[in-house]
Amino acid sequence: MKRCRRIGCGVAVAAVAAMAANAQVKVDEALPMYKPVQGISGSIKSVGSDTLNNLMTLWAEGFKNMYPNVTVEIEGKGSSTAPPALIAGTATFGPMSREMKKQELDEFEAKYGYKPTALPTSIDMLAVYVNKDNPVKGLTMAQVDAIFSKTRKQGYPEDIVNWGQLGLEGEWKTLPISLYGRNAASGTYGYFKEHALGKGDYKDSVKEQPGSSAVVQGVASDKGGIGYSGIGYKTADVRAVPLASAEGKMIEATPENAYTGEYPLARFLYVYVNYKPDSQLDPLRREFIRYVFSKQGQQDVVKDGYFPITADIARETLKKVGITPDF
Structure with missing residues (x-):
């Protein structure tokens, strides 16, 4: 499992190996099409990875097309800027091209009493x-x-x-x-x-x-x-x-x-979020995350030159932030 650790797998690489039979990059057919819900508005701020900057922009554009009353600000100066912004509460999401270091996790936990949640969104x-x-x-x-x-x-x-x-x-x-x-x-x-x-x-x-x-x-x-x-x-x-x-x-x-x-x-590319275990996410964050792990969100991954995750990984990831998968 050495290679699995190299990619930083929270879920086994076997889950994505099924997609390797065809070298063409295709989005898992089992992923759902995202359908907008009522009453979503507010502001999202993303602070973190430059590598994920374009992808966060694509997700933001797709999301805003469905929710015109949502504003999204994206700041991509490097993964190390994500943890301080999440700790300070100045970022809604913290995209990172690596896993958080122990010190970053400890500093977050010292303030909130629990660790931030890493969402593996794509493979680079x-x-x-x-x-x-x-x-x-x-x-x-x-x-x-x-x-x-x-x-x-x-x-x-x-x-x-x-x-x-x-x-x-x-x-x-x-x-x-x-x-x-x-x-x-x-x-x-x-x-x-x-x-x-x-x-x-x-x-x-x-x-x-x-x-x-x-x-x-x-x-x-x-x-x-x-x-x-x-x-x-x-x-x-x-x-x-x-x-x-x-x-x-x-x-x-x-x-x-x-x-x-x-x-x-x-490697996996992550989006970190401040999620209190056993709680419910606010509707804005919940729906943005659902969009990322939908067919449209993973089509954005392919469009930006990265590789999509499977429906199995999407299901496990949604459960980590209290979202019940409907697929």
């Missing part, structure tokens, strides 16, 4: 991007670590600083590797540090970018560039490099490999 693959013209065929996770980290916790024998060290020839042989990444406020930064660098330290030469798209843009404009970002930010000017957990088969960043857990950097 963190891709390692190179320039579209770069011929590198694949990388082991130890090589990725030796490229980005100065501590090399994954055990690679030498620091990797140019493309020739990875077997490239000709003009690439002496070309220096140029590193692009996120800043410390980002959940993507923390996830990559933990899972790719073995909790090691980034090199000082990493060009830290304020957002996911900026990482991809940097790599696209830099022939020797390499960077990490969510698969939803892929463009025609970059290429996602196949990865291997160890020496052996390189795994491509495909939906099938995300669902089976074979791809080494697959």
